[in-house]
Amino acid sequence: MDTKRPKKKKRKWLRITLIVVLLLLIGVGIYIYSVWNSLNNAVETMQQPIERETSKRDKTLSLNNKEPFSILMLGVDERDGDKGRSDTMIVVTVNPEKKSAKLLSIPRDTRTEIIGHGTTDKINHAYAFGGVAMAMDTVENFLDIPIDYYMQINMEGFQDIVNAVGGVTVNNDLDFTYEGVHFKKGTLTLNGEDALKFSRMRYDDPRGDFGRQLRQRMIIEAVVKKGASLNSLTNFHNIFEALGKNIKTDITFDEMVDIQANYKSAANNIEQLTITGTGQTINKVWYLIVDASEKTKIQNTLKEHLNIK
Structure with a gap:
């Protein structure tokens, strides 16, 4: 009789263990679904397709085939009295075969042809004249590469994203x-409001707009790093909500899934590129003039990275 009791006790604990495991699996499943659903809703809010009449890409881009692609990131400062020029313009090229990404910051005062407007002006005026489509067309013409996607970030609301991830840490030089x-x-920990101020200053920086671009990239990289950490998963709803409110893009949810699956190795090798030029005042307006050799060098670097002959 005594020999049966341990078996009953063992079966009882086995049932309890199975029930606990089942409950955990259900809980994890609900959590994963909640995260996925929240992300899907955020992406739908971000969605803003762009109609463009022309493009330098002569065939449809295939993310499933791991073809290199490019994104134009626009940081738009829409404060009261501001016309909404794109104060930040960063072109990102991603090549999964080379397992690398290149980030090119285009100075806002770069003088170039504004495609679709019939003028030569500062490159950041393209957004003010014709929105995202004109900005994409102008950058595409300036760099002589296809611009496949865009991502527009509202810099005023970017502080909400910083706060959602619990602040960011940067190394200020x-x-x-x-x-x-x-x-x-040195090392600074910034909340959303201070991060926005940190990324805006340029007149007291001896590097001018180049210094501001550096600080903006630092904030963006810090947000990505913090947002990808496990600790941030507990705050995913606030993060996705802040992203949905302050980012617009033409990248679909399915394309984001493909990029995450097929291109994540490129994040391990990110190279920062810069454009150099000389300042010149034309008709009482200051411009950055990029000479032909510098432009050709940048164009060839990006074409090589995108596998364009």
């Missing part, structure tokens, strides 16, 4: 004060 906040050299 310039001691300065901007709008009442002192940013010392």
Whole structure:
């Protein structure tokens, strides 16, 4: 009789263990579904397809075949009294075969032809004149490469994204004060409001717009790093909500899934590119003039990365 009791006890604990495991699996399944559903809803909110009459890509891009692609990132500052020029323009090219990505910051004052407007002006005016489509067409013409996608970030609302991930940490290389906040050299932990101020200052930076571009990239990279951490998963709803409110893109949810699956190795090798030029005042307006040799060098670098002959 005594020999049966341990078996009953063992079966009882086995049932309890199975029930706990089942409940955990159900809980994890609900959590994963909740995350997936929240992300899907956020992407739908971000969705804003763009109609373009021309494109330098002569055939349909295939993400399933892991073809290299490009994205134009536009940081648009839409404060009161601002016309909404794209103060930040970053072209990202991604090549999964080379397992690399290249980020090119285009200075806002770069003088170039504004495609579709019939003028030569600062490149960031393209967005003010014709929105995302004109900005994409102008950058495509300037770099002589196809621009496949865009991602527009509302810089004023970007502070919501920073706050959603719990703030960001950056390594500041310039001691300065901007709008009442002192940013010392070294490691800084910033909330959303301070991160926005940190990324806006340029007039007290000896590097001018190049310095501001550097700080903007630092904030964006810090947000991506923080948002991808496991600790941020508990706050996924606020993160996705902030993204949905402040980012617009023509990348679909399915394309995002393909990019994550087929191109993630490229994130391990990110190269920062810059454009150099000389300042020149034309009709009382200051421009950055990029000479032909510098432009050709940048164009060839990006074409090679996109496998364009």
